[in-house]
Amino acid sequence: MELLIKNLSKTYSNGVKALNDISLTIPQGMFGLLGPNGAGKSTLMRTIATLQDADSGSIQLDGIDVLKDKQSVRERLGYLPQDFGLYPRINAETMLDHIAQMKGIGSKSDRKELVASLLQKVNLFKDRKKGLGTFSGGMRQRFGIAQALVGNPSLIIVDEPTAGLDPSERNRFYNLLSEIGENTIVILSTHIVEDVNTLCSNMAIICSGEVLMQGKPKDGLAMVQGKIYQKAIEKSELDHYRKDYHVISTKLIGGKLSLRIESEERLGNDFEPVAGDLEDVYFSVISKKVDPITI
Ligand code: ADP
Helix, strand or coil, rough: EEEEEEEEECCCCCEEEEEEEEEEEEEEEEEEEEECCCHHHHHHHHHHHHCCCEEEEEEEECECCCCHHHHHHHHHHEEHHHHHHCCCCCCHHHHHHHHHHHHHCHHHHHHHHHHHHHHCCCCCCCCCHEHHHHHCCHHHHHHHHHHHCCCCCCCCEECCCCCCCHHHHHHHHHHHHHHCCCCEEEEHHHHHHHHHHHHHHCCCCCCCCEEEECCCHHHHHHHHHHCCCEEEEEHHHHHHHHHHHHEEEEEEEEEEEEEEECCCCCCCCCCCCCCCCCCHHHHHCCCCCCCCCCC
């Protein structure tokens, strides 16, 4: 199974070109879609999820024309949108039962079994009678996965799922996602590089509506190996360094600014050569389109 996106473009009525000739091949497994805010990730996710139209281009899911045959896609789709609205007074069990009914599972006993097994899977069975409004961020996202899994989807889209989760909730969410990744296409859209590093076998980086890199995380890592240097400076020296070097990211460590610099040439002794990580790949790639320091 494969999702094939070809030459997809979308310009909003206000003139913003959100997708600019996007082509992507998304195989089975977890696929990470990385990009800064405004890159076009949600626009792409909503288009794949048949919630909005593109101006041109095509999307194929195993022979299904996604842009035309929307109903067939919806039958195979599980979607956890960025702003997943919940009815605060309805309890988890009832809500999931409604969703299962909407997805066409007619038999009450089938639904009961499915709802119980999904709630167990996402570790919310003991909370099934609680109103959704009382759920923590992590519980909400786990419930979001449960509803996305109704109907055994072959394509699951998860848009920025870990924003606002604390580290243990994030871990639990990761574990859950990695369990469903095997026989399904799971597209995880995020601006958190760590999410992709932890979970995804394939990835793409998009920025300003364009695909700047696609492949395996290790392909990305190979691009920066031997080219990344680190140096701690005073904050006031940043502009000076930016004039002479390609500074791709900065981090404050103990009051000093630690720079990551990308350089094809070997830098002198006061720059420490370091193994490039996926964050370096990300900043190096997006620096072709935007200023990675001020974004
Ligand atoms: P991301 O999910 O990567 O943050 P989006 O797809 O939400 O990116 O947005 C891409 C660009 O399109 C941004 O410049 C955003 O402001 C713009 N945009 C998104 N939705 C709309 C809309 N409904 N109308 C006009 N512009 C939009």
